[in-house]
Amino acid sequence: MIHDRIAGGPVPVTIRAMESTSVPSGGSSRREATRQKLYEAAVTLIAEQGFSATTVDEIAERAGVAKGTVYYNFASKSVLFEELLRHGVGLLTASLREAAEQSDRDGGSKVDALDAMIRAGLGFIARYPSFTQLYVAELWRTNRAWQSTLMVVRREVVAAIEDVLREGVAAGEFSDEIDVPLTAAALVGMVLVAALDWQAFQPERSLDDVHASLSRLLQGRVSGSRTA
Amino acid sequence: MIHDRIAGGPVPVTIRAMESTSVPSGGSSRREATRQKLYEAAVTLIAEQGFSATTVDEIAERAGVAKGTVYYNFASKSVLFEELLRHGVGLLTASLREAAEQSDRDGGSKVDALDAMIRAGLGFIARYPSFTQLYVAELWRTNRAWQSTLMVVRREVVAAIEDVLREGVAAGEFSDEIDVPLTAAALVGMVLVAALDWQAFQPERSLDDVHASLSRLLQGRVSGSRTA
DNA sequence: AGTTTTGCACTGACCAGTCAGTTCAAAAAA
DNA sequence: TTTTTTGAACTGACTGGTCAGTGCAAAACT
Structure with a gap:
């Protein structure tokens, strides 16, 4: 239980992919x-x-x-878990930021970038549903050993969205009245819960379909006149 | 057992337990x-x-x-937990339905009803943050003893929202293109995550404030011209 | 070549401690 | 009296973590 022995040489762990990359290839010992x-x-x-x-x-x-x-x-069960968390969220944020950048490169607006991120988020959750479940389940717990890791990792995700929101506000594309941190959190929640429900209860639906529904909700076409 | 709780330390989240509701008169043995x-x-x-x-x-x-x-x-630890789950969700759905009915009685539109439910949801989470944490953490787990209880209970909550959405569609207030189940899930997620973040990271903000931000997001004024 | 050594990665029986659940006689309400 | 609570002892199964030992492939040596 008590580790008096301090890890002499913290081994730089290079984590590759989450799921087996059918190619062991070189370098992987x-x-x-x-x-x-x-x-x-x-x-x-x-x-x-x-x-x-x-x-x-x-x-x-x-x-x-x-x-x-x-x-x-791994030094312990919780260390294994922490490294798992870090790795997974690393993949997610990379995917989100990549989506936003790609949208920018294509000359899209910030709304487009946000939309691309939602799609990327849905894609990630569809690919790694287990990781997402695990993340949601642990995120708001308190008094846990990996509390700090969780905070760091949460900040990464939310920051990726906040950045795009702020850019949109700066560009006059979004209302400057929006509450950036809260809106970012709400968007994360929207995608998270919608995607988990999708996976759990309507797995036969396509990503496009789900994405379209969320876009509609986000763009306020829910409370509006019937669209043509 | 080890009780290394740090006394008087900074409490990250002030968790209020589920206090007795407005004096349940009957059966108070x-x-x-x-x-x-x-x-x-x-x-x-x-x-x-x-x-x-x-x-x-x-x-x-x-x-x-x-x-x-x-x-x-209680017969066992899990029975205690299951009854806790049922009890808590009972309170939540009652609160949601009551809010919608009150809005209807006041002659509000379905958008108003939805807004009232969001407010009621935020209020519930603010009052019972622990219960909410626990609910979110367990909702998407599989292979658990109380799986069926969880499903029943989830259905109750989502159904309350779906009902209002359907009524809104029927009344021509909402687009008939919306995906009712998915939108309901997304709304739950939006409120859930926004509220938990509020409680955990900006507890000093008022319910009105948070509610206003979410309303703005829902009504699509995020991606729109700056409001006057 | 053939032989021996090295040390990394892995093994699985084992240990000390923990936990849910039981039991029950006695006490305290009601 | 009857119902409810107490509190401590006990059990049997389970758990995180340990450690002496194994397998083996690449070096080192002869």
């Missing part, structure tokens, strides 16, 4: 492949059952390795 | 009062730590009750 398997096993189990209810034995079994291997690769 | 105390204790602990990480001993201690009392009043 045996260890790296094992880490990958552990991430994949952990993300689904924790999404389903929660962190505390998921045992290290389960993770090891699912990954097809011995329990000791988990502790050979 | 001694047992009922004990149950209430147990709900209050359980809701905060589980919101903070999650179900699995919360022990029955902790709940009993927090409620100021012996452990045996917990098992005298």
Whole structure:
């Protein structure tokens, strides 16, 4: 329980992809492949059952390795979880920012950029539903070991959206009366919950379809006259 | 057990337990009062730590009750949790439906009703932040004992919103192109996440303030010309 | 070449501690 | 009296984490 021993050399962990990138390719040592398997096993189990209810034995079994291997690769159960969080949110923010930049490059407006981000968010959630579940479930918890990691990681996501909102306000495209942080949070929530519901209850629907519904809601065409 | 709670430290989120509602006159036996105390204790602990990480001993201690009392009043830890869930969502849906009905009685439009529900939702979350945390954290989990309870309870909430949306569509107030279930889910998500962020990161803001921001977002005045 | 050594990655039985749930005699309300 | 609560002891299963030992492929050596 108590680690008097300070990790002598914090190994720079290079996390690759979340799901198996069918190509082990060069550079990936045996260890790296094992880490990958552990991430994949952990993300689904924790999404389903929660962190505390998921045992290290389960993770090891699912990954097809011995329990000791988990502790050979990660200092503790929570460290494994934290690295999983960081990695996943890294992918998400990269995807969001990339979408916004692409929209800008195409000469789109900031509304277009926001729309592109919503689409990117939906795409991410569709690709990594387990990670999203896990993130939502842990985000507002307090008094947890990885509280600080969670805060850092949340800030990254929200900031990506806030940036676009602010640019839009500066460009006169959005009302300058909007509350940027709150609106960003609300948008995250809208996409998050809509996407999780989509995945959970109407998985047969297409991304385009869901995206269109959310765009409509966002652009205020809900409370308006019937569109032609 | 280890109680390393830092006394008097900065409390990140002031969590108010589910206090007794406006004096439930009937059935207020001694047992009922004990149950209430147990709900209050359980809701905060589980919101903070999650179900699995919360022990029955902790709940009993927090409620100021012996452990045996917990098992005298509830068959098991998960039964306690399920009843807590049902109780809390009952309060929420009642609040939402009451808000919509009140708006109707005042001769408001369906947009007004929706707005009133958003306000009611924010009010509920502000009053019972712990319950909300707990609900969000468990909602999309799978393979859990209380899965069915959770589904029933979710349906109640979403249905309350869907009803108003449908009425609005029928009255020609909302576009008939909107996707009612998805829009309802998105609205829930918007309010949920915005409110939790409000409570966690800007608790000093007023409900009116937050409500105004969300109304603005919903009515599409985000992407529009600057309002006068 | 063939042989020996090195050390990384992995193993799984094991340990010390924890937890949900039980039991029950006695006390305190009602 | 009857109902409800108490509080402590107890059980049996489970859990995070440990550690002496294994396997093996690439070096080092002869």
